[in-house]
Amino acid sequence: MNIASAEVCVTSPSRNFVTLKLTTDDGITGLGDATLNGREQAVAAYLREHVASLLVGQDAHRIEDTWQYLYRGAYWRGGPVTMAAIAAVDMALWDIKGKAAGLPLYQLLGGASRSGLLAYGHASGGSPQSLSESIHAHIERGYRAVRVQTAVPGIRALYGVAEQRQATGERYDYEPAGRGVPPPEEDWDSAAYLRHVPSVFERVREEFGAELPLLHDVHHRLTPIEAAKLAQRLEPYDLFWLEDCTPAENPQGLRIVRQHSTTPLAIGEVFNTVWDFQQLITEQLIDYIRASATHFGGVTPLRKLIDFAALHQIRSGFHGPTDVSPVGFAAQLHVGLAIHNFGIQEYMEHSEATNSVFRQSMTFRDGMLHPGETPGLGVELDEKAAAAFPYQPAYLPVSRLKDGTMHDW
């Protein structure tokens, strides 16, 4: 069973997605997600110009060897563009293998280790009242765990809080993060943020009780000592995790956070290879792995990473924002169902437009996700529907301090 063609589809039903479709000479198709938020066309070009022709004629069953060929065989390796492209090839080959075997992917990974995956949703609010309403709405939709993001007095617009205005005064939804050019601008003030956030969790715990798992995402904005202060101040509110509390390029910074707090830490949604995680895992500096199948080179390396993490009692918390397409999301649901050290799965819910282009067997019931029983990944691309949503330039917002200095993502 050889690969006969490799085609790339860029479509924008609510937001941009890059999808690779591989077709074998006996007519089986496989899909892979190569979406890289704000840099979609770079990955599409990498696949079309540098990868597609290498694949045609290759044995579609040789997933490991193809992965090594694309990763190890290239002189310039790693980085988000390359690894999203390799991820798409890897996922598409797993999709094909599952369809050829007549089995959902999780069965090929060892079978189910649980009946479903605990999901967390994104609650946020510009005021205590709207935050409370957002948490209630999530609980009513079935969520048993919520991420809590809040506006901060003194900061005009903060990523992750839906109902705010950007620095220009214009209102925007943070997903899909600021369509158009140039990117919207938000502002940042670490001192204001550190003063405010603990009081928000105090109120949320008072209202919702001790049992609801609460998560919070800092989006890499604090220095190690600021992050240590936050993690320490949040300890009474017993977070499920504190995410991306420091810039991800500086793993040893988390040693300082660890020295001061037992708040569990999650990091790694922007990581691309196991090397980015090596020190964090071996030194036990994190508790949850935030990689996604899409930005980490696919199912093959994600499975290896999570098995490595298991040696250190570190669990999964795979990245599941709407900029991971339903194809990439399905891939990590299959991994999450099969592995032993599953922790939690982020779930942001794709729009109706997205779901009309990507038909999925995945289900969400009573706060639990399941990839379904369809052979392969369980996602089909409706190419006709996709064609009605052409690519639109779209960027994540950028952040500046009050004096105009660019701040970390």
Ligand code: KDG
């Ligand atoms: O593309 C960026 C988003 O995926 C990211 O901002 C979402 O931080 C995020 C999260 O935890 O889902």
Ligand code: MG
């Ligand atoms: Mg995050």
